[in-house]
């Protein structure tokens with residue numbers, strides 16, 4: 349394993365930064381007369397939220413067996429991704445590495461921050477092209493490697509051994525996006541943050557926890573990296589409504605499991621039905637709550653579904669003739685399958 353020296357990767361201006369200290373940082377108690385933050389004394393949502401999301405983090409710590417100091421909570425994973433780029437990558441100078449077809453936000457966030465993106469396409473099995481990746485072993489401008497597993501839009505997990513090889517052989521931070529891990533039935537890399545000081549694992553409340561509207565994302569990493577996150581985040585980045593929604597979601601574990609099981613059962617049924625349809629050429633292996641499906645004519649299928657008010661995600665521009673289909677409720681899935689069956693007969 350290469351030695352990971354955090355100081356060598358954090359941007360100098362971030363290392364030197366003296367962070368803003370907000371009113372709720374300076375006085376942490378919850379009782380008293382609060383005349384310190386220029387809040388309105390009247391109303392229900394009149395007070396600033398806990399800037400450190402203490403209660404939510406304590407619950408996440410219980411759930412994962414991690415320490416609160418190893419957890420960052422962001423305004424969705426999109427903030428978790430953006431802050432990682434701003435901690436480690438110098439604009440106009442550094443690069444990130446991604447493995448397309450994958451989630452688009454890594455590259456977009458990089459572009460916004462004037463960071464170049466090295467793209468190494470996944471191989472035919474939708475796995476990492478390790479020989480090609482290894483040619484960048486000595487590129488000191490690669491500051492973060494983004495691995496999405498299960499990957500969006502293909503749906504598959506990235507091979508665990510390959511991810512560990514990267515964690516061992518590259519000295520830079522490695523960011524594993526586990527937005528769909530709860531559907532995968534495989535072990536999270538959160539359990540490996542002790543072993544790999546360069547590892548950042550992101551998860552989200554948007555998918556398996558059914559809280560996309562609330563915007564709550566999480567990063568798990570060693571305390572020094574989490575400290576960098578805390579240093580540069582906007583002070584009140586997660587609203588009190590969203591913190592409460594996330595805490596409530598964690599307390600509804602029965603509902604969480606039931607919904608997840610329903611989605612997984614529906615997914616199995618959908619695969620069986622889709623694979624019988626002549627218009628379906630291939631269904632990619634999925635470890636998530638969606639499928640990437642190759643049709644004989646994706647553009648036509650997509651617009652015909654739109655005509656029936658069924659909205660899927662046309663990914664033809666990324667992978668030929670492919671549509672990404674999310675698993676919905678039993679009724680929604682039934683409607684989709686019927687629509688596809690009728691289309692076949694019309695041809």
Ligand SMILES: *Cc1c(COP(=O)(O)O)cnc(C)c1O
Nearest residue numbers: 424425426451500527552554565
């Ligand atoms: C949906 C998704 C997210 C979630 O982003 P949020 O900002 O937390 O809603 C993150 N990564 C991937 C790959 C996704 O598909």
